């Protein structure tokens with residue numbers, strides 16, 4: 649009994665080395681195939697799911713906030729009825745660009761394709777929600793939030809958006825091919841997480857379906 653155990657142990661290394669070699673020879677192509685499949689999926693799948701589109705016109709936030717000295721509210725503001733004029737209108741650009749300020753080809757295109765013919769720029773909204781969602785910037789304004797917080801305007805916007813104030817170029821708009829909506833739109837769970845914070849119980853923030861779906 650004892651002897652046979654020793655014998656078994658003695659044979660163990662030789663057997664497992666053989667197994668490893670046998671397996672290794674078959675496993676290598678299998679392993680490489682798996683890696684190849686993963687890499688292909690990684691590269692191809694996002695392109696099948698998402699399409700990327702450039703904004704119709706270049707816009708540089710850093711330059712316009714810095715050199716041109718504009719406040720966010722020059723282009724993104726609440727109207728007196730509380731609705732949000734988020735999408736910059738042509739007026740916001742024509743104010744300064746009705747005649748060229750520099751030699752940039754993008755500025756020349758802005759004038760010849762949009763300002764001169766009086767055609768609004770069809771901007772994509774990265775944050776754009778489906779029709780069935782109700783969202784109001786008035787309920788999430790600096791005044792309302794700063795009843796309890798001390799957000800700066802840029803910090804508040806960046807709670808829900810990418811920090812655009814730091815970008816010299818507008819990012820590409822990425823559309824989910826299945827839903828037709830922006831990939832960067834906020835998910836329902838993200839709205840609900842903030843509404844459910846204990847500190848927000850005294851506010852109008854609520855997770856009743858009818859608050860966000862009218």
Ligand code: HEC
Pocket residue numbers: 707709712713718719720721722723724734735736740771772773774775776801802805809810812813818
């Ligand atoms: C001269 C006009 C102008 C000013 C001033 C300006 N922006 Fe913008 N902003 C734009 C344009 C043009 C876009 C691209 C179109 C769009 O996304 O609606 C944009 C897009 C954005 C977006 C993305 C919205 C979305 O989901 O599509 C955010 C967020 C934003 N700006 C924040 C800011 C902040 C914060 C400031 C101040 C620090 C600011 N902007 C100042 C013109 C302006």
Ligand code: HEC
Pocket residue numbers: 705706707708711712715716718723736737740741742743744745749750751752754755758
């Ligand atoms: C307060 C004035 C002002 C307003 C309003 C304004 N711009 Fe400008 N813009 C400037 C200045 C100043 C420059 C720099 C000009 C130069 O030296 O080339 C500039 C440059 C540009 C350029 C070329 C440089 C680059 O980096 O792309 C584009 C394109 C442009 N603006 C688009 C817009 C659009 C679109 C709007 C409206 C959403 C707008 N601007 C509103 C002042 C303004």
Ligand code: HEC
Pocket residue numbers: 720724734735772773774775776777778781782783785788801804805806807808809834
């Ligand atoms: C609590 C989250 C939240 C905050 C804070 C917030 N936004 Fe938004 N924003 C959204 C959502 C959600 C949308 C999409 C609304 C829709 O499609 O009905 C949006 C849309 C926009 C758009 C696109 C509008 C359009 O129709 O083209 C702009 C521009 C914008 N926001 C700028 C800002 C700026 C500037 C600030 C800061 C002053 C800000 N937002 C603060 C959530 C927020």
Ligand code: HEC
Pocket residue numbers: 787788789792793794795796797807842845846847848850851
């Ligand atoms: C009635 C006071 C009150 C108002 C109004 C209020 N908050 Fe808050 N908020 C709080 C308190 C208290 C906390 C911390 C306790 C907690 O996390 O529940 C908090 C936490 C937060 C947090 C998580 C902690 C952090 O700072 O990262 C965020 C984000 C936030 N609030 C955003 C907002 C936004 C955006 C608004 C405006 C739409 C707003 N709050 C309005 C009281 C308020």
Ligand code: HEC
Pocket residue numbers: 781782783784787788792793807808834835838839840842843848851852853854859860
């Ligand atoms: C960072 C925190 C935060 C996020 C993210 C957020 N909210 Fe809110 N929301 C609040 C707070 C706080 C209030 C209450 C403000 C007050 O009463 O002063 C509020 C109020 C509202 C109201 C107004 C309710 C009423 O009856 O007046 C609506 C509608 C709403 N949110 C929808 C949304 C939707 C839709 C989203 C996601 C796309 C969203 N919110 C994301 C914090 C947030």
Ligand code: HEC
Pocket residue numbers: 777778781834835836837839840843854855856857858859860861
């Ligand atoms: C605080 C805001 C908010 C509340 C409260 C809310 N939703 Fe939503 N809901 C959204 C937003 C934003 C979207 C779109 C983004 C997404 O699909 O995640 C959405 C999407 C949906 C969709 C479509 C999902 C899909 O995949 O197309 C359904 C269905 C839905 N909500 C049902 C409900 C029901 C039922 C309730 C109540 C239990 C509810 N919602 C409460 C914000 C809200």
